[in-house]
Each structure stands twice: as structure tokens, then as C-alpha cells.
């Protein structure tokens with residue numbers, strides 16, 4: 001099932017949602033294989049982040065992440081909105097704001 005059909009069936013008006021997820025530091029859509037800056041960023045490792053998942057394609061190519069939406073794994077563009085110091089911070093923020101933590 002692709003993203004578009006999931007959107008049609010379930011999402012209607014929703015064009016984005018938030019998750020808390022461990023994310024790599026990525027600079028642009030080219031990724032570490034195509035971009036020196038991405039290679040540098042990648043060395044920082046994965047950290048917990050507040051991630052805005054975008055269900056409609058943006059004007060420019062963003063990196064893609066895998067998330068679970070309505071029980072289905074999908075690939076979608078995203079923006080990192082915040083980084084957390086550790087999982088304790090991440091969990092607290094997720095609880096306070098009723099945002100789903102995704103670990104897989």
C-alpha cells in the first residue's frame with residue numbers, strides 16, 4: 001500500500017504529524033554518500049528528536065525517514081523540529097505533548 005492510498009483512505013485533511021524518534025543528523029537529501037556535509041553530520045550519530053512527518057511532498061527534496069502510520073510502515077519526508085539530550089528528555093516531551101514515541 002503506498003502513501004497516497006493510505007492518505008486517501010484514512011487521513012483526509014491531515015498533511016503532517018509529529019513523532020518522537022531517534023534520528024541521524026542529515027544535512028540534505030543527497031545523504032552521506034553524495035554530500036561531504038552529510039558525511040560530517042553523520043558522525044554525530046543518532047539522537048532523539050521531535051520529527052514533523054510531512055505527508056505531502058514539499059517544494060524541495062527533503063531526506064526521507066521510515067515511520068509507522070496507522071500500523072503501517074511508510075516512508076515520508078520530514079523536518080527535525082527539536083533535538084533532545086537523551087531518551088529521558090524525549091520521553092518526557094512525548095508524554096507532555098501526547099506525541100507517539102517510535103522505536104524500531
Ligand SMILES: [Zn+2]
Pocket residue numbers: 026027028029030031035036037038
Ligand atoms: Zn548534505
